[in-house]
Amino acid sequence: MSDSPADQPADSLQQLRDTARGAPDHSGVYLWKDEAAVIIYVGKAKSLKNRLNSYFAGKRDVKTRHLVARARTLEWIHTDTEYEALLLENNLIKRHAPRYNIMLKDGKTYPSIRITNEEFPRLFRTRRIINDGSRYFGPYPGTEVLDKYIDLIRKLFPLRRCQNIKAHKAPCMYYHIGRCKAPCVGKISQADYAAIVDRVAALLSGATDQLLADLQAEMLAAAEERLFERAAELRDAIQAIQHFRADSAMEDFSDGDRDYVAWQADGSLITFVVFQARSGKLVGRDLFRERCYGTVAEAVLSFIPAYYTAERRPPPVVFVRDDSGLELASEYFRRELGSDTALSLPAERRHSAAMAMATHNAREDIARRRRESGDLEALEAMRAALGLESLPDLIQGFDIAQLSGKHSVASLVTFRQGIPDKKNYRIFKIRSLEGGIDDFGAMREATARHFTRLVNEDQPIPDLLLIDGGRGQVNAVHDIIAALGLELPIVGLAKENEELWPYGASRPIILAHDSPALRLAVAVRDETHRFATGMNQRLRGKAATRFGVLEGIKGIGPAKARAIMERFGSLAAVAEAAPEYLAKSAGLPVAVASAVQAAALAALAAVQAAAQGTVRDPSGAASPANGDGSAP
Secondary structure, rough: OOOOOOHOOOOHHHHHHHHOOOOOOEEEEEEEOOOOOEEEEEEEEEOHHHHHHHOOOOOHHHHHHHHHHHHHHEEEEEEOOOHHHHHHHHHHHHHHHHOOOOOEEEOOOEEEEEEEEOOOOOOOOOOEOOOOOEHHHHHHHOOOHHHHHHHHHHHHOOOOOOOOOOOOOOOOOHOOOOOOOHHHHHOOOOOHHHHHHHHHHHHHOOOOOOOHHHHHHHHHHHHHHHHHHHHHHHHHHHHHHHHHHHOOOEEEOOOOOOEEEEEEEEOEEEEEEEEEEOOOOEEEEEEEEOOOOOHHHHHHHHHHHHHOOOOOOOOOOOOOOOOOOOOOOOOOHHHOOOOOOEEEOEEEEEEEEHHHHHHHHHHHHHHHHHHHOOOOHHHHHHHHHHOOOOOOOOEEEEEEEEOOEEEEEEEEEEEOOOEEOHHHHHEEEEOOOOOOHHHHHHHHHHHHHHHHHHHEEEEEEOOOEEEEOOHHHHHHHHHHHHOOOOOOEEEEEEEEOEEEEEEEOOOOOOOOOOOOHHHHHOOOHHHHHHHHHHHHHHHHHHHHHHHHHHHHHOOOOOHHHHHHHHHHOHHHHHHHHHHHHHHHHHHOOOOHHHHHHHHHHHHHHHHHHHHHHOEEEEOOOOOOOOOOOOOO
């Protein structure tokens, strides 16, 4: 996914720019084509001139550069109105399936339940959606919940299991144990079988009120006829469905049918989530993982007519995250689908809550996609911004935390493929400053200890070292790296203006605020700061605990406790001192000094245990530590 100028001849890029400049100030559809004249992207615009020139104006983001770098020719088609452009764009996308357009690829993360479109339908879980008339329910958050529902359905409603319903001479085992009605040997009519399927669909769609009423009536009838075993089975089924409904109906928003369409974008990644509420119950969720190479507004306006079709008609109300393109989408519903669906923003609290939940699902999926595939887009942007020879797959970052020279620590975080690798986080207690305030010195010590270990143990050297700070911090670290005979890019990220300072640069690199490279750099810097600050706060808390141990002794107040700790430096030193020496040094009666020593001895084991063993990242990741709590 390189976007370097070498990917595209300079004359080709200039030709595309010249073509865009000649575009008319009129609505229409534009088509990007590759060197084989294959359409790779279709877009629509109210003004072709403005939209096409925006591809070459100012600082372009990575996804825009990626699209333009793959293009060799640019064409457009005039339309009379923007709405006609929307329809033409939708038709061209369906016809040509361009590589960089939204194609409604269903999210593979979440499985669904499928009821097949057959004479005697089957039911099973699937991750593949086929438009053959089958009915789908879900997606569900995981197979564990879904399999529980399928097992319940198979106990309550005996649908067939066999894939091919060829004529058999005798029914299979499932018939004999009451788990199938054996349509293969004519044990049940198609109409009666369809009635069972309708009950299953009612259960999965959340329309269980009538289903429960019917089962209740059957149970009472069985009891009156003294069919107590059948009545018990129906009773158990009713209870199971009630539990099922409690688990699957996430929220009772309000009466009526509506959808909530949410999305979350991160670079070229975009995830759409549609929550379906029917009769006031949230009964389903659709999730689509897409790539977005235009603007988010363009992606949303492409998604709505692709999702809602004559086969999948919209409900009376569709709520969306923002109002971009609502007028065109409403016109599409009215003119193409004959629907008076209202498209609007969620104003009432209950609808805002549903939209927030849908948005959270989309955001979680984007995070999952980043974890699964890495942030290659940000790595490529970082490579281009810093002029690196290769992608910085392994990035490490350092930061310093201290309070008035006390409890100074350095944090080391590791990112692999743009994703935090928390098992390789480290904390270094700074030993060389002796209470002095010197961030440069602390950074030198931490990097010297870390990279000396990497060299001695022949461990991988990072592709990029990111320092929280500016040119001064970078120079300090470079001296250490050079002394060890290592060569690696060192970059500082200054907090004030989020400027990147590569070693040796006379001026900073300033990236656009939405640059994926800046997003990654800030993520590394924020992790180093969070990790260092968390350890510093814990060390300060331990110190406060030590003071508290002494303050609990009669005759020792806060000032005296602090004076003792400053004089001796640690509880261990207090515990080892003879009471007479402690009394003389701290100006205490011998009896009070003996009580101080006893309290220190009692607390020492717990304090030492807290200072040794495993240093923990506040988020829960454990890091190896030396006996003093620092990294090797």
